[in-house]
Amino acid sequence: MKRPSLFVFDLDGTLVDSRSDLANAANAALKGLGLPTLPNETIISYVGDGIDALIRRCLGPDHEAAFPEAKALFAEHYREHFLDNTTLLPGVLETLRALREVSQLAVLTNKSEPYAVKILEGLGVANLFSEIVGERDGQVPKPDPAVLKGIMERLNTSRNETLMIGDGKNDILVAKAVGCPSCLIADTVEKERALAPYGPDIIIHRMNELPNLFEEP
Template sequence: MDRFPAPRLLIFDLDGTLIDSRQDLCNSVNATLAHLARPSLPDAVIASYIGDGASMLIRRALGDPDYVEDALLDEALGFFLHYYRAHKLDFTYVYAGVFEALEAIRAAHPDVPMAVLTNKPVHPSRDICTHFGLDRYFFQNYGGNSFHTKKPDPHGLLKLIAEANALHPSESPITPAETVMIGDSDVDILTARNAGARSVACTFGLAPHTLAAAQPDVTVDAPIEWPSAIFA
């Protein structure tokens, strides 16, 4: 990453990057399908549907992401969100090395702000981060329903840049080129590219099969590699 300016803002994805939420999401989808008297899906199939927000996850699980009757989608999505709110912490855990990496970044670069930008609905995202104590590292946490668009649209990332600049208005503005998006899927890599930011891809997450085609700037195999990869 030496062809880029020094990082001044770090933005992290949540699912598959900071936390492994795969089992709780899969269980919630299959509970929804059972509620609708539909057959369950293998966890691996459901996991491949994660990354574009709750609505698209349910659309895919129902079999046709391009067309689902409004009434069916409303019922399915409503049940899913209700069930997931109650079960979002049954099996979810923070990846090994995440706290150590975040502490190392904060110790070495205390003036670099960090935030979360996920396509998960914002309330469970914030609740999960608070539960595990991740929230103390981040000045903001935005979800897939925080804006009118989701990743890979760059709106949320650009909003976070603006908010980070507002924290220190006397300093020179942080630019997209000084911003790094860390995530586990092509959605995150494309979000960074669409904003003019840099990207770090996490192969340990939920969608490693999508990363190569997206061509991230840097790839890591574990969270503990973040400090050296980001600030190389």
């Protein structure tokens, strides 16, 4: 396979393990509202569609009215603790450095953009990316194709020269929406079984497999 000119990465679960910090912030919000906290595994299963969706799923339909206060409590906690436990996933740093030698790199995430930038800066890899694009006011999140199209246009790459890499269905669907190939990172058999039906073009199990998939330029 020819090496893409542009690699676009999801963030949470693809480049970084932020599960503990997200779960702690969500439970801090629930506790602040006097609601029962949730197991970390439950909260983590709600990640992928942005903070608003995460908070609403944690609240459930019976407590939807508490969403504004819950979001404020979540933000208050996360602002102070978003890098307490968040780390780069294994193989990410080496892979990014290898790919960056010959291709452009970008991040497209449904996480709030300021947090995405701060996390990557805090972990020392923000300078490896030509663009870091996250959730913004008025912007439709993945899998809507508009933001990915914008990244490709600004970095002067076509859909055939772009690869979208992620660990969720939205990463596969946004790639299909713009007509570029996608790579699913499935670190468990269960994840591969659940997401393979969405039709990723490539499936890998560890990030460090990625550079070896392509012909030398």
